[in-house]
Amino acid sequence: MSKEITSRADDYSQWYIDLVRKAGLADYSAVKGCMVIKPYGFSIWENMRDTLDKMFKDTGHTNAYFPLFIPKSFLSKEAAHVEGFAKECAVVTHYRLKNADDGSGVVVDPEAKLEEELIVRPTSETIIWNTYRDWIQSYRDLPLLINQWANVVRWEMRTRLFLRTAEFLWQEGHTAHATREEAIEETRKMLDVYATFAEEWMAMPVIKGVKTPNERFAGAEDTYCIEALMQDGKALQAGTSHFLGQNFAKAFDVKFSTNDNQLDYVWATSWGVSTRLMGALVMAHSDDEGLIIPPKLAPIHVVIVPIPKPLPELDEAATSIATELRARGIRVKIDTDDQNRPGYKFAEYEKIGIPVRLGLGARDLANGTIEVARRDNKTKESVPLAGLADHVEALLADIQRSMFERAKTYRDQHITSVDSWDEFVRVLDEQGGFVAAHWDGTTETEVAIKEATKATIRCIPLDNPQEDGVCVMTGKPSSQRVLFARAY
């Protein structure tokens, strides 16, 4: 076990922070609540971003870029939106500094006060729909399928690297449609894109569902989400896709002439995922030794470690193996460090989660074999050098698959149906995970349950089976179970 990293059993929360910092993913910065994403962490994020970007383009979207700043008055134009987003945000009030009279540095120039304050975007519906008013006149301008990769700021008092930071990176899709049906279809299509990404790239099973009115995005008619389960039994919302109805079109007066020459308000969606996914990736898979990264997102797939250290007689073999693997698109690092011992190196590569380690020793080489170690389940085997590339390629696919299967087994074992309040509380406390329970459908009860247990309704799953029952808290009638959990 790595001495640098607290074990999950000792302190799950500290384990997470240790891992994020010590594996080179991110760190705290000098600015309260803001993080630095370190090179290794950023390269994982780049793999996520590039994969998602391609999925967005393959579904007909294009990227654009809108201003960082939002005039304060814009936030007030959509009544629900302002309640959700106008509160904890960074406010720009001045546009100039000047030298302090006492020579002590620089101070804000009181002469340079903005007439209207600017808000650093917490999300961009308002500035984007204000722009769409100029872009949309006719049904011929629709649909408008735009995405933006950007930084956003939501002031947070209690922050945690990746999971909750004042500034974070994300993408926000903002689409405009001629009909309600088409907008809902888009909302669900993008939820499917997110679910596919989570399961096939992140190897993280998710439940697709819809939020209760109380948990909706501020300004949405419906919020769809994907919910994942972390190893400590807490849920994590990994992505949301909102059907915004005509709310923002009405707030910003965005009308279009229909193909039968009527004027109507435009229908909207928005959808986003963020660097929060980095936190989900860490917590879904990693262990006390360090990161476990699914091969599809790993910056380095294979590290070749000459044993006991880089030697001329091993160099040629390492280079030739690397060349063969790289020809198949496998990302390979050859260890060239001659200062540290193999044991130390193995621990370092385990810490940063390189999926496959090849141990290359002179004796093995003479025997025509190599030691292949997989990070996810920590097994090792001796493999013939002949056919190694085939073996490694299949192994990477197997690691990707088995990481998903393991996470799915864990998740499935942690969905518990309960029918009484006592059971509800006991399962939450003793097992964690999702609790499938009847709920009477009121926000009042939802809030009371949260206050009593810290559990929230994560979602009403799509295609949820309908069955008669009674609410676990109030005993009132209910027609379906919903998924509760304590959550990040």
Added chain:
Amino acid sequence: MSKEITSRADDYSQWYIDLVRKAGLADYSAVKGCMVIKPYGFSIWENMRDTLDKMFKDTGHTNAYFPLFIPKSFLSKEAAHVEGFAKECAVVTHYRLKNADDGSGVVVDPEAKLEEELIVRPTSETIIWNTYRDWIQSYRDLPLLINQWANVVRWEMRTRLFLRTAEFLWQEGHTAHATREEAIEETRKMLDVYATFAEEWMAMPVIKGVKTPNERFAGAEDTYCIEALMQDGKALQAGTSHFLGQNFAKAFDVKFSTNDNQLDYVWATSWGVSTRLMGALVMAHSDDEGLIIPPKLAPIHVVIVPIPKPLPELDEAATSIATELRARGIRVKIDTDDQNRPGYKFAEYEKIGIPVRLGLGARDLANGTIEVARRDNKTKESVPLAGLADHVEALLADIQRSMFERAKTYRDQHITSVDSWDEFVRVLDEQGGFVAAHWDGTTETEVAIKEATKATIRCIPLDNPQEDGVCVMTGKPSSQRVLFARAY
């Protein structure tokens, strides 16, 4: 000539703005000084960004991400830097809004005042070097070769789309080295990367040089630059690479133990290009009909226009041509609009600068030919369908090459050596371009020349020939000519 776009002869400045807006590159936003980068413009920027990103990675750099905000006190830590950057910037003073008592919307909550104001980064040397203090202990941690793609804000009173906006997108490389020599080598290497990108991708010839002390980056020991010439005879600084000496290491106390166990301050570079390159691209090549985009950066290389309109008998041919071209990595759009006439479409595709247009008519098809029109020089020819893909591939390469050659011929014709003040002023007024003139080497004279003529010293070219002469303004002795120009 497009009626939407002012001609260059009538008003060059208005031509530029019309073109940027009408060709779908960018537009003004509701926030003063901030632009919206529209989808088509953003797709060109993505091509620039992805190309540069690969060049940075191929030279050993990795990406990371640092906070948007910089504590006010950080700006004061490097004496020259604060003078250059602390003045016109966006200042965050509060972190919360609240409902106005009179119900009129939201107001800044006076209770939520930050203890120390935060500056929206105008550039990131300070926050990054404050971070590097924790990352660098030993020569083994060096070099540190990091780049960041980010948005930055410099408050500007007079803005122009892409060329000068309050918020813009850029990359900023920040590297740390053990020796002065290695840092200087890095500074010049990245200048070469920029020059290669400008010439080979943007088809825009540049002069590599070094800035005078007066034009240096605030905090640099030397600023290298690439300077391009626009069609109106004004120069444009297209990229800069700074040798920062140990200035930021000293300001932020970043020391390392050398390989002979001494403590020394770290040597630094920084280098950046921005969305300003989009403005340069437009002004270097385009004409009164619209954009001319070099094929290597064009979002669409070839548009196939069925004439007079999409018809079943033309569809198959269009699809088969597109398939063949796409197999070679050529980006193809098939025009499917059946509302507008070919003449209108041709004008639209010229406006957005698609390098090659294929006009596909039934009679041509029967004859086994197709009309091929190139955007850059507006020539047309009838080409056999057999071998079309070879022809188009060669044509795109030829367009790329000839755009560069044309721009280079223009640039070379606009470098004028002058030896008297009268000639200096006359050339600036009547020909524009770069004026190669002797200068006495003082900031005083440089400033006086700028005040008299609005011309600045763009750079002292690398490998500049040494020759005795006298300063055009003061008559004092000089050992080399420097390049003056009026500039963006």
